[in-house]
Amino acid sequence: MQSTTTVEEAIRNRRSVRRYQADSIPLDRLTRLVELGVWAPSGGNAQTWRFVIVTRPEIIRALHAVAPGMLSIPPAVIAICQDKKLAFQRGGKLGQECTSVMDAAMAAQNIMLAAFAHGLGTCPILSFHSEAVARILGLPEGIEAELLIAIGKPAEQPVPPTRTVGDVLFINQYGDTNGKQ
Numbered sequence: 001m002q003s004t005t006t007v008e009e010a011i012r013n014r015r016s017v018r019r020y021q022a023d024s025i026p027l028d029r030l031t032r033l034v035e036l037g038v039w040a041p042s043g044g045n046a047q048t049w050r051f052v053i054v055t056r057p058e059i060i061r062a063l064h065a066v067a068p069g070m071l072s073i074p075p076a077v078i079a080i081c082q083d084k085k086l087a088f089q090r091g092g093k094l095g096q097e098c099t100s101v102m103d104a105a106m107a108a109q110n111i112m113l114a115a116f117a118h119g120l121g122t123c124p125i126l127s128f129h130s131e132a133v134a135r136i137l138g139l140p141e142g143i144e145a146e147l148l149i150a151i152g153k154p155a156e157q158p159v160p161p162t163r164t165v166g167d168v169l170f171i172n173q174y175g176d177t178n179g180k181q
């Protein structure tokens, strides 16, 4: 399915959606989102991310029970995980501790923007009990969940939190807001 949403529209209008319609999301749509996720950049092209698409209601309910940051029960979840051992082999301590986390975040943003472009709401969730999630998803030793992405048809239209680029942008030197110094 093609989308006519531009990248800029998706970036500006994607919101963290925390209430979803009950409709299930077909597996092929979720798989497509993960395919777009793995087109994200990764440090040293490590690609040590691993993804678990969760559609079974009882597993989603179990995740909800150990994730205080999951404010309702979505129809689907994509768990973005990292193979931490492989990340160490490919990128050393930096790869294991830092790059792998950033890579997961890059894939997450691809997934969330692509989902938005196809009419789906998402919410990134970091507030979860890591060991409990690993147990629920059957993650082998060394594979860690970095972020859960809740996905579903939106049942709310959140108000966009304000962004003020003027407060956070400097030109050439920190503190210079007009670049004329």
Ligand SMILES: Cc1cc2nc3c(=O)[nH]c(=O)nc-3n(C[C@H](O)[C@H](O)[C@H](O)COP(=O)(O)O)c2cc1C
Binding pocket: 014, 015, 016, 017, 018, 068, 069, 070, 071, 123, 124, 125, 126, 127, 128, 158, 160, 161
């Ligand atoms: C790393 C990260 C972790 C987050 N964890 C949670 C979470 O556990 N639960 C939640 O409801 N939202 C979570 N969010 C969503 C943020 O609250 C949200 O992005 C922020 O309020 C801005 O709103 P917006 O995404 O609609 O622009 C997280 C976002 C990021 C980037």
